Amino acid sequence: MIRHVRRALCACAITAAALAAPAVAQADVLNDWNVLAQNHAITLRPTAHGQTRGIAMVQGAVYDAVNAIDRGHQPYLLNVQALGVQPWASADAAIATAAHHVLVELVAPAQVAGLDAAYKTTLDGVPDGLVEQDGVRAGEAAAAAMLAARGNDGYFDPFDFSLVIGPDPGDWRPLTPTALDPDASVGDARPFLIESPSQFRSKGPNALTSKKYAKDFDEVKSLGALNSTTRNADQTAGAIFWQFAPAVLYNRLTRELSVARQLDVVDEARLLAMVNLAAADGAISCWNDKWYWSFWRPRAAIQEAATDGNPDTVADPTWEPLFHPSTPTTPALGTPPFPDHPSGHGCVSGSVLHTLREFFGKDKIGFDMHSGRFPVGDPREARHFDSFSDALQEVVDARVWGGIHFRTADVQGAVIGRKVARYVRKHHFNRVR
Numbered sequence: 001m002i003r004h005v006r007r008a009l010c011a012c013a014i015t016a017a018a019l020a021a022p023a024v025a026q027a028d029v030l031n032d033w034n035v036l037a038q039n040h041a042i043t044l045r046p047t048a049h050g051q052t053r054g055i056a057m058v059q060g061a062v063y064d065a066v067n068a069i070d071r072g073h074q075p076y077l078l079n080v081q082a083l084g085v086q087p088w089a090s091a092d093a094a095i096a097t098a099a100h101h102v103l104v105e106l107v108a109p110a111q112v113a114g115l116d117a118a119y120k121t122t123l124d125g126v127p128d129g130l131v132e133q134d135g136v137r138a139g140e141a142a143a144a145a146m147l148a149a150r151g152n153d154g155y156f157d158p159f160d161f162s163l164v165i166g167p168d169p170g171d172w173r174p175l176t177p178t179a180l181d182p183d184a185s186v187g188d189a190r191p192f193l194i195e196s197p198s199q200f201r202s203k204g205p206n207a208l209t210s211k212k213y214a215k216d217f218d219e220v221k222s223l224g225a226l227n228s229t230t231r232n233a234d235q236t237a238g239a240i241f242w243q244f245a246p247a248v249l250y251n252r253l254t255r256e257l258s259v260a261r262q263l264d265v266v267d268e269a270r271l272l273a274m275v276n277l278a279a280a281d282g283a284i285s286c287w288n289d290k291w292y293w294s295f296w297r298p299r300a301a302i303q304e305a306a307t308d309g310n311p312d313t314v315a316d317p318t319w320e321p322l323f324h325p326s327t328p329t330t331p332a333l334g335t336p337p338f339p340d341h342p343s344g345h346g347c348v349s350g351s352v353l354h355t356l357r358e359f360f361g362k363d364k365i366g367f368d369m370h371s372g373r374f375p376v377g378d379p380r381e382a383r384h385f386d387s388f389s390d391a392l393q394e395v396v397d398a399r400v401w402g403g404i405h406f407r408t409a410d411v412q413g414a415v416i417g418r419k420v421a422r423y424v425r426k427h428h429f430n431r432v433r
Contacts, residue, residue, distance in 0.1 A: 027258075027259075027265055027268065029091075029092045029095050029096060029122055029125075030062070030095050030265050030268060030269060030272075031255050031258075031268075032118075032122075033058075033062065033095055033096055033099040033100075033118075033122075034058075034059065034062075034099075034251055034255060034272055035251075035255075036099065036103070036115070036118060037054070037055050037058040037059065037099055037103060037251075038055060038247055038248055038251040038252075040054070040103055040106070040107050040111065040115075041054040041055035041058070041247050042245050042247055042248060043107070043108070043111075044106055044107065045182070045183060047181070047182060047183045047336075048244075048245040048246055048247070048344075049183060049186065049246070049283040049286070049287070049344045049348060050155075050182070050183030050186055050283075051245060051246075051247045052246070052247060052276065052279045052280040052282075052283045052348065053150070053155055053186075053189070053280055054103075054106050055247050055251065055276050056192055056276040056277045056279065056280035057102050057106070057146050057147075057150055058098075058099050058102045058103060058276075059269075059272045059273045059275075059276040059277070060076050060077070060146055060192065060273050060276070060277055061098040061099070061101075061102050061139075061142040061143045061145070061146040062094075062095050062098045062099050062142070062269055062272070062273065063076060063142075063269050063270055063272070063273035063429075064076045064077055064078045064098070064141075064142035064145065064146070065091075065094035065095060065097065065098035065135075065138045065139045065141075065142035065143075066091050066094055066095060066138075066265065066266055066269040066270075067080065067266075067269070067270070068080045068083055068085045068094070068138040068141065068142065069085050069086075069087060069089045069091055069094060069134075069135070069138055070087075070091075070266045071087075071432065072266060072431060072432060073270060073429050073430060073431055073432055074428060074429055074430050074431075074432060076273065076277075076428070076429075077142070077145040077146060077149055078141060078142055078145055083137075083138065083141050085134050085135075085137060085138045086130075086134050088131060088134075089130075089131060089134035089135040089137075089138060090126045090127075090131045090132050090134070090135030090136075091135060091265060091266075092122060092125065092126050092135065093122070093123060093126045093131075093132050093135025093136045093138075093139060094135040094136070094138040094139040094142070095122075095139065095269070096118075096119055096122035096123065096139065097119070097135070097136045097138070097139025097140055097143065098138075098139035098140075098142040098143045098146075099139075100115055100116075100118070100119040100139075100143075101139065101140060101143035101144075101147075102143045102146055102147060103115050104116075105147055123136075150190075153189050153190040154185060154188050154189040154190055155185060155186065155189040156185060157185045157188060158185070159181075159184035159185045159188075161180055161184065163291075164291050164294040164339070165294075166294070169208055169296075169304065169307045169308045169309065170205075170208050170295060170296055170301075170308070171294065171295075171296060172294045172295055172296050172297070172300075172338075172339040172340070173296065173300060174337050175299070175334070175335050175337065179337040180337055181336075181337045181338040182337075183287070184287070184291070184338065186283055186284055186287040187284065187286075187287030187288035187289070187290060187291050188288065189284050191280075191281045191284050191285075192277040192280050192281050193277050193278070193281050193420075193423070193424050193427070193428050194281045194284075194285065194420060194423050194424075197284050197285060197287075197288035198285075198288050198289075198292070199285065199423075200285050200289075200416045200419040200420060201289060201292065202289050202293075202341070202342050202412040202413075202415065202416060203412060204293050204295075204341065204412075205293055205295040205340070205341040205406065205408060205409065206406075206408055208308045208309055208310055209308070209309050209310045210310075211312070212408070213310060213313075213406075214310055214312035214313050216406040216407050216408055217298075217301065217302070217305070217310075217312075217313045217406070218312075218313075219400060219407060220298045220302075220400050220403060220405070220406055220407070221298070221302050221316070221319065223235070223400055223401055223403075224298060224321050224322055224400055224401060224402060224403025224404070225319060225320070225321065225322070225403060226319075226320040226321060226322055226324050226326070226327070226403070228322070231322070231401055235397070235398075235401045236322065236401065237374075237380045238383065238394060238397070238398050238401060239322055239323075239398045239399075239401035239402035240322075240327070240329055240333070240373050240374075240380075240402070241369075241371045241373055241374070241380065241383060241398070242345060242371070242394070242395055242398040242399075242402075243323065243333060243373060243398075243402060244371045244372050244373050245372075246279060246345065246348045246349065246352070247276075247279075248372060249369060249370075249371065250275060250279065250348075250349075250352045251272070251275070251276070252370060253356075253367060253369060254268075254271060254272055254275050254356070255268075255272075256367065256368075257356065257360075257365070257367060258271060260367075261360065261365075270429055271356075271359055273429070274355050274359060274424060274425075274428075274429055275352050275355050275356065277424065277428075278351040278352060278354075278355045278417075278420055278421050278424045279348050279351050279352050281351065281420050281424070282347040282348045282350065282351030282352075282416065282417045282420045283344065283347060283348055285347060285416050285420060286342055286343075286344050286346075286347035286348070286413060286416060287338070287344070289341070289342050289347075289416065290338055290339040290340075290341065290342065290344075291339070293339065293341045293342075294339050295339050295340045295341040295409070296339070296340060297335055297336075297339070297340045297404060297405075298321065298340070298403055298404065298405065298406060299319065299320065299321055299335050299403070299404075301313075301406075302315065302316055302319040303315065303316065303317050303318075303319055304317075320403075321335060321402060321403025321404055322401065322402050322403045323335060323402045323403055323404050324403075329373055333402075335404055336404060340404075340405055340406060340409045341406070341408070341409040341412070342409050342410075342412045342413035342416060343396075343399050343405045343409045343410040343412075343413035343414075344413065345395055345398075345399060345410075345413070346395060346396060346399065346405075346409070346410045346411070346412070346413025346414040346416075346417065347413040347414070347416045347417045347420075348417065349391070349392055349395040349414065349417060350392060350413060350414035350415065350416060350417015350418050350420075350421070351416075351417035351418075351420045351421050352417070352421075353388040353389075353391055353392045353417075354388070354392075354417060354418045354420075354421030354422065355421040355424060355425070356388055357388045357389075357421075358421055358422065358424075358425040359425075363387045363388050363389050364386060364387045365387065365388065366384070366385065366386050366387075367384070367385060367391075368382045368383070368384050368385075369382065369383050369384075369385065369391065370382050371383075392414055395410070395414070396410040396411060396414055397410075
């Protein structure tokens, strides 16, 4: 098998080395198209969790295209036997074709020319003839199947906010009447891999009058305050670190782990598909659960605590979270325009990190995470973790430190993510004997 060669990835140019054997793709092609998909995905939708659909479509199609040649695992959408792609077909051509053909249907018209140029560059590195033609055919079939499967999937349907906004204690209400979630319909979208958006319904938020609610309330009121005296500098940095697009955080991590663990192209294509489709289903599950519970954020809860009926909570009408526009970071921070419970980052991070744990078969793998919240070279730009569970625990903690979630919302979001990942591992991408 061709193994990965560590090198810097370019976000805007595709390079293809000559093929040592026609049927084997260079890792650079797979990774470069993943970078292109990642960078285009974050422009497709206005919020981080809405971006998961686009890159899931790309990586799902890339997986099907590569697997149509290798045929080692369950296909996602393709009937690989009926397609009949030869095992010597160019996986480079298959990868680029699948990714390109999906992306050009998703991006703004002004971005198509750049994708066309990248596609031509990749194909220029593939020998002409049947090797290239069969690879292109695999990519075309995979892209067409994905685009057909996701047509009218409910991701962009109108959403009636009057059904979820309420004035009573515990009811979610936007920070301002015009601050409404542009990706609200994510929760009603058709999942990629799981059976239904409500398949993994959470236990729900704590009752307002309960001791557990008061405990969560006091924790976020103290640690998550804009001018907290109990949150330390590393916790502040950690909270801001994680407030970044999951598509960027986790696709970079997946590429770097694939290099470090010496995955071949077939296995990395499968891992990228598993990570991104699980993340998309984690987001769908999460938003469905958010609108089901429609629970208020800590900001409203703390400012209006005099109305919650709990004698152990004390209101502070001036309380603001760390995630406030006055906190110095770009883009500006703020209370997200959707309900507290469960945590979206918890759901998506739980889906991804448990998928990585399932794929590699162990939790204790050391790695660095990188966030665009801090400039390269800033010591806060990278954070090291000794295991996937350590990273997920920090995600849970970070949402409290940021003042935007009760801990119960974070924990239950991570549980939803774990259930999505385990369902994916059990029912999809299994080896074909």
